[in-house]
Amino acid sequence: MAPSGALLFLSARIATCIWYSPAMRAAIHHAADDAEHDAGLVEWFLRLTPAQRLAELDSRVSFLVTTRQSHDHQQLRPDPGGIDPASR
Amino acid sequence: MTTSSFGRILEVLTRHRVDFVVVGGVAAVLHGAPVTTFDLDTLIRVEDRNADRLLDALHELDARFRGHSPTLRPTKRDVLAGGHLLLLSDAGPLDILGFIGMNSRYEDLRQEVVRLTIEDREVEVLGLDELIRQKKALGRAKDEAAVRLLEEVARRLRPSR
Numbered sequence: 001m002a003p004s005g006a007l008l009f010l011s012a013r014i015a016t017c018i019w020y021s022p023a024m025r026a027a028i029h030h031a032a033d034d035a036e037h038d039a040g041l042v043e044w045f046l047r048l049t050p051a052q053r054l055a056e057l058d059s060r061v062s063f064l065v066t067t068r069q070s071h072d073h074q075q076l077r078p079d080p081g082g083i084d085p086a087s088r
Numbered sequence: 089m090t091t092s093s094f095g096r097i098l099e100v101l102t103r104h105r106v107d108f109v110v111v112g113g114v115a116a117v118l119h120g121a122p123v124t125t126f127d128l129d130t131l132i133r134v135e136d137r138n139a140d141r142l143l144d145a146l147h148e149l150d151a152r153f154r155g156h157s158p159t160l161r162p163t164k165r166d167v168l169a170g171g172h173l174l175l176l177s178d179a180g181p182l183d184i185l186g187f188i189g190m191n192s193r194y195e196d197l198r199q200e201v202v203r204l205t206i207e208d209r210e211v212e213v214l215g216l217d218e219l220i221r222q223k224k225a226l227g228r229a230k231d232e233a234a235v236r237l238l239e240e241v242a243r244r245l246r247p248s249r
Contacts, residue, residue: 042240045122050204054095057117060124061180 094128095207096179097149102209104145107133109201110213111188111222113234118204119216120245121237127174127181131214132167133194134186139167142184149177189222216242 045053094114101108110118113125132142143164153160154176162173162184170186170193187193200218203210214222220238223231 038237038240041122042120042237042244046120046241046244048120050118051095051206053117053120053122054098054114054206056122057114057124058093058095061126064124 093179097128097177097182098206098211099209100145100148100179101130101142102211104141104148106142106145107135107138107194108142108212109194109197110211111185111219112183115213115219116223116234116238118206118211118213119219119238120241121234123234123237127183129183129185129188131185131188131194131197134168134170136168139164142167146175146177146182146184149179149182151175151177151182154181189225192222216245 045056048056098110108130110128111131112127112129113123114128116123117125132138143162146162151162152158152175153162154174158176162175166173167184172186173184175182175184188197197214197218200215201212202215204213205211216238220235220242223235223238
């Protein structure tokens, strides 16, 4: 037996509510942001030579160790490309 | 305080002509994945003369076991045992590995190694595809982000794939 028009309408409404729920939208946006973020970082990093990549890693590790030792967790270094984590 | 310098460790190991392959997070960085790691993982050839050269390099780096026995230096017997030596050198943490993954040794991975030039020195690094395979096989949550970045690197280097 074919579903009634009311049932179809109700199903569509439920699907719409789920799709546009804040949680669903946030999950979709976060996934898109992560992929975009990764792609941007990789694009930047691939422009460096292996020696420059190693120097960048050394620099990051030194920064993190120094920061941890000084217990100053407010010193957040901006992501490469000028993206400030605090603004996200 | 120990200042981390992966470049210095690689320079010392290559100058002492140690047979080794960079694996793990530093290999990912050298391939172009912007991950952060605190130690340098090296897969070494477990062999008598290579052990001598490695020990000379480790002596120059003042490498000692990290953790519960920080005053102990690795011996030739330790190296030839073919296991994992987790060390702390004057240039940062250094892991000397006799095997990786499912008992893959230096000799087993010769076809999966690439040579990269760093400061006029050639360094052997585990190839991108094998690195992704090894990290996936470990199945650790902490490797998921690195695998994602490595796959993005692979996609960009081989856009037609």
